[in-house]
Amino acid sequence: MDQAPAMQPQRVIIPYRPRFPQTVIHPNLESHRFNVVVAHRRMGKTYLAINHMIKMAVNLRLPHGRYAYMAPLLKQAKMIAWDYLKRFTIPFPGRKVNESELWVEIPNCNGTTSRIYIMGADNPDAIRGIYLDGAILDEYGQFKPDVWGSVIRPLLADRNGWCVFMGTPKGQNQFYDIYLYAQKAMAENNPAWYCALFRADETGVLSPQELEDMRRTMSDAQFRQEFLCDFTASADNVLLTIDIVTAAAAKIFTPRDLQGSPKILGVDPARFGDDRSVFVPRWGLQMLNPEIYRKVDNMTLVGHLTRKVESFRPDMTFCDAGHGAGIIDRMRQLGYVDITEVAFGGTPIAPNQYVDKRSEMWGLMYEWFLLGGAIPNLPELKTDLVVPTFSYDANNRMKLESKDDIKKRLGKSPDLGDGLAVTFAFPVQPKDRMEAIAQYRQQGGVVFARQDFDPFKD
Template identity: 55%
Template sequence: MNKSAVVIPYSPRPVQAQIHPQLESHRFCVLVTHRQLGKTVCAVNHLLKKALQNPLPHARYFYIAPFLKQAKMIAWDYVKRYTAPLPDVTVNESELAVCLPNGARIWVCGADNPDALRGTYADGVVLDEYAQIKPDVFTEIIRPMLLSREGWAVFMGTPKGQNAFFELFNRAQKSALAEPAVWWTGVFRADESGVISPAELARLKDETPDTIFRQEYLCDFTASAENVLIPIDSVLSACSRSYSPAEVRFAPKIMGIDPARFGDDRSVIFCRQGLQAFAPLVFRRLDNMTLADRAARQINIFRPDGVFVDAGCGGGVIDRLRQLGFCVTEVPFGGASLYPEQYANKRAEMWGEMRDWLKAGGALPPLPELKADLCQVCYDYDAAGRMRLEPKEKLKERCGQSPDLADALALTFAAPVRPRNSGTKEFAGCEYDVI
C-alpha cells in the first residue's frame, strides 16, 4: 500500500492539535476533558492513523465505551465517516468493525460485555467515558491484550466525582513523573480550551447547577465533595481579576519561598502585593544554594517587605539568604498558629487566610498548575473544632505531587506585614519559568 496516498479527511481543532502529539509520543495517556471538546473524534482519528501506519500483520485496535449501544451511537458513525474516502475499506455493520487497506482492523465495542474481548490481542485501545467503566475491565481483560504487541491505551472522559477515573488520573500523574516518556495526563477545561465561546460558557454557568457545571465543564473531580477547602470557581474568579500597580501601590509586598531541593517536588518563589499575586518562578531539581541565589536576585528586584521561607526543606536557603544580608522569616508548616483556637497548625492557618484572601478579591495568574494545586486540598476539624488540612503525604499519594505553587503562595500569608517601600519602583511581575 502506498501510505502517502492515504489521507484521512480530518482537520483537528486547535485543542485537538495539542492533544495528538501527546497521544503519538506516549504509550499510556489519561485525557480529562470538558463536554463537547471533541475527544471522541480525536480518539477515533488517532486509532485510524495508528492502524494505517502499523506495519505488523493483522493489527487490531479497539474503541470501547461503557455500553455497546453507547459506543455505536458515539463512535461508529465517526469511524465510518473518516474511513469512507479511503480505498479498499470493508465495513462490517454486524460486528461494528472496519478492515483497512493494510489489513488492520478497528472494532467499536461496549464494556458491558467485556468477556467478548478475552483471548485476543490489541495494538491499541481507547477507553472512552472511563468513569463509567469498571476498573477490572482494564486490569483483567484489556491490559493482557496489550502484552504481546506492547500496545498502547488511551483513557478519557469527563469527571464524575472521586471514583475510579479520579484514582486512575492520580496514579497516572505519579507514573508520568516516574516515566515521562511512557505516561501522559492532560486536563482540558472549557474556560481554557477555546471550544466554547465565553458568552455561551457564561450562559451554561447560569443554566446549569453549580456542581454539574464545575464537573462537566471545568473538569473538577472534587465538585461533589463538601470538604474541598478552595473550590475551583473561586480560583477561576481570581484568575479573571487583575489590579493595576496604582491599585495595590500602598499594600505590602510579600514573598513566599517553598524549597523542594531534589526529587519530584518543585521549588517555588511567589510574590504578592496586596490583592495581586504575580506569576511565580518554578524550578525542578535545584539545590538550595542555587535556589538561594535565585531568591536573592528576586528580592533585589521585588524589594519585598517580608520574605517567608518553608523551614521544612529550606534550612540551607534561609542560612544562605541571611548570610547575604537579607532579612527572612522561617516558617514551620507544622508550627503553632497565630490563631490557635481556629487553626490546628500554621499550614492550616496560611491556607485558610489564603482562602479568605481569594474571597475578598484576590487576583491570581491564570496558570493551570496553580489552579490544580489550589483546588485539590481537603480539610476537616480536630477534636477541638479547629480546622486542619489533609496531610501533605496523603495528598501527594492521592494526587501524585505536592501542591508546591499553592504552598508558596500560602507562605505570603504566614504573618501580618506592614509596607515599608511604598515609594519604590512598581513591580511588573516575574516571568513564569519552569526549570
Template identity: 50%
Template structure:
C-alpha cells in the first residue's frame, strides 16, 4: 500500500497504549470493564496489517467463542477497514483482506482446529481468562515462530488461570520482549465518576474489585477458597509445639492420566508439610513409595482416593494397618449438607484454612486451592465444581489440592488421646466420626481434630 494515504476513522482513546504495545513482542493488557479493549485491539491489528511489509500478512483476533468474536468485533473490523481502497470482506470466514494481501481473521478459541495449520504475524487474544491454555501454548505460539510474530493478550481478571500466569510472566520478564499493563477504572475516563460510584454500591466488593479495580486476588461470590485465604495460609509459620501433639495423616491422590501426578500430602493438625510428588509410576511403585513413607513418618491414617487408587489400596491394605479408601464421588459423611465426599472434604479444608491452617509454599498450590467454584443442589447441599471443569480452566489437574483435601476425609483424635492405642489396632475412623458428631468434638461445625 505504498504511496496510498489511508485514514482509519479511529481516534485512539489511549494512544500511549498503542505505542507501548508496538514496542514489545508480547504484551498483556489488563483493563477494567468498558475500557474499550475490543476497539483498541481491532485497530491495533488493522494498523499492523496495513503496514505489513511481508507477503500475505496474516493477523488474527481470537475470542473465547467464535459467535462472541462475531458479535463484539466483526462490526468494528468492517467499520474501521471500510475506508481502505480495495479492501475485501469475507462474511463466511469473518475476514478482511487488504490491498497489500494482508488478512485479518476472527476466530473462536472454542474451535481450536480452525486455528491449526496457520501462521500469524500478529494476534490478539481477547478475554484470555476464558480460554484453554493449549490454544495459546500448543497452537498459536508455535504459529508465531515462522515470521517472528507478536501477540497481545487483553482481558479483565477472573481468578487464577492462563491470563493471570501470562501477566505474572510479563511482570517478571527481563528480556524486554514482554510488557505488562494495568488500567483500573480510576486510571481512565471511560466511565463517569457517578456511574462508577453507583456500581461500587450495587456490586459485591469482590465483583467490583475484580471487574473495575483489576484485582486478580478478588474472587467471585461462588469461589470456595479465595486467593487471599489461600495466599495467607501459605505464609503462616508455627512452632512445632503448636501442632506436634496432633496425629499425622496423609492424603494420597493417585494419578489418573499421563499428565497427572500422584501426590502424597502429609498434615499434622494446623500444619501441612511439603507434598511428595511423583509421576509415571505404576500401582506397585506408588504403593512402595507410600509404604516407605509410612515407616519413615509413622502416620496415624492414610486416606487414598478410590477413583484411580484401587490397585494401590489393595497393595497397601496387605502391608499397612491404617489405609482408608475414600470415594470422591461417594456419599458424604454428612449427606444432608454436602452433595458428595469431595465437596465435604474441600469444605472442611476451607474451614481449616480459615481456622489458621498453614500450607507449604509449593508452586501451583495457591492457584489450585482458589480455583474451584461451588453451588447448591436442589436439596440445598454444597456441591463442588467438577474436577474436569477445574482442569480445563486451570490447565492442569488440581492434584495437589485434592491430596491435601483427602487429609480431611475423616476426623482423627489427637496424639494425646491414645496414639499408642491407634498404633496397636486398626481404627474404625467412621465410628469415631459418628461419635464426634453426636457428642461434641466440634467447634462451630468444625471437628476439633481438624483444628
C-alpha cells in the first residue's frame, strides 16, 4: 500500500453547526465502530450523517479513503444527500466533484485524498470490488435484507471500516433487529457498538405546537412511528405500547410514597445459554433497578439471590418454576421460605380471562402500568416490555405470545419483561401489615405501635 507523507494541518470551516441531539450523537459515532441511530422525522440525521462522513474522510491517515452514503434508492440518495455533500465540501482546497458518478473527492491527513460516494441500495452490486473506510446506511429498514451481510460488511473488513445504521422505524424489520442487537451489545459492554433512540417529544427539535398539530392530523400509527420512533406502531396486537412504557420510565416514587406497599422480588432464571437470569425488585408502584446475570450456574445464582433477598427484604419472592426448580429447593434448604414457584404455563387465577399464567401476569402488569406504575429508564427493559404481542382464543381469553416464538422472531427472550411480570403472580400483603393483623387478634383488638419499624430502611 503506497504511503504518502501526512498532510500539514489546515483549518477548514464548513457551514455546519450541530444542535442537540446531534451534539450528543457525533462524539459517540467517532468513538464506536458500529452505530445505530433511531431518529424521528425532521431531526436532521442526513445533515449529521454527511458531516460525520466528511470529518472522518478528512482525518483519515490511510491513503485513498473510500466512503459510501447509501439510501434505499439511488434517486432517493441523490435527492436527499447529494446537494448536502457538495455544499459542505466547498471549502476544501482541491475538491473534485463527479456529477455523473455522484462522488466528491477531498484531501485527507495522509496527504492523499478520500472519496465519498452517494449510492442506492437498489443496486448494491455497483459497490462490489472496492473497500470502504466507512458507510452510512440511511433508512436501513427499507434496504434489501441481504445488503449488509453480503455486500457492505465484507467491504469494511480490509481497513477496519466503520458503519452507521440510521432511520425512522418502519415496522419490525432488519433495522429493528440491528437496533436490538446493538442494545444487547451495549448491555454486554461491547466497545464496538453504540445505539440511541431519539423521539420528537424528547429532542425539542420540533415545537410542542407543531407536534400537537401533527398528532391531530395524522393517524395514531403514523404519528407514533414517524415522530415517537415506535417500531410497533403498525401492529395493533402489542400489549404494552411505547407510550405507556416511556411514561412509566419518567416517573419516580419516593420511599414515603411507597410506604405500606408490598415488596416483591421476581426471578426469571435463564432458559438457554444466551438468555439472561434476572432479578426484578418491585415495591408497590415502583420497579427498582434489575440485576442481570449471564452464563451462571444455579448455585452461583442462588448465592446472588440470597444476597439480594437479605438487602431488599421482600415480602415474597416469585420464581419461574420451569427453569428455577433447583434454585427454589436450595433457597428453602437455606431457610428462605418466602419463595414461591410460578408455572408460567400453569392455570391462571382468572381462567375465564387468560389462557395461562404467563398471559395473566402480563395482563395484570398492564393494569399496573395504567394505575401509574413506574420503571427505571433502561433501554433494554423498555425494549423487552414492548416486544410481546397477544391474541384471543375461541373462548375470548387473552393469550400472550410465547417466549419461544419471541426468541424465534427476534433472537432473544424478553427476560426483563418476564422478570417484572412474575412479580404479579399472586396477591401479596406486606409482612408488617400481616404481623399487625396477627397482633390485633392476639391482643383482643389492641395493636401497639412498633418502635423499631423504619419504613425507609431497605
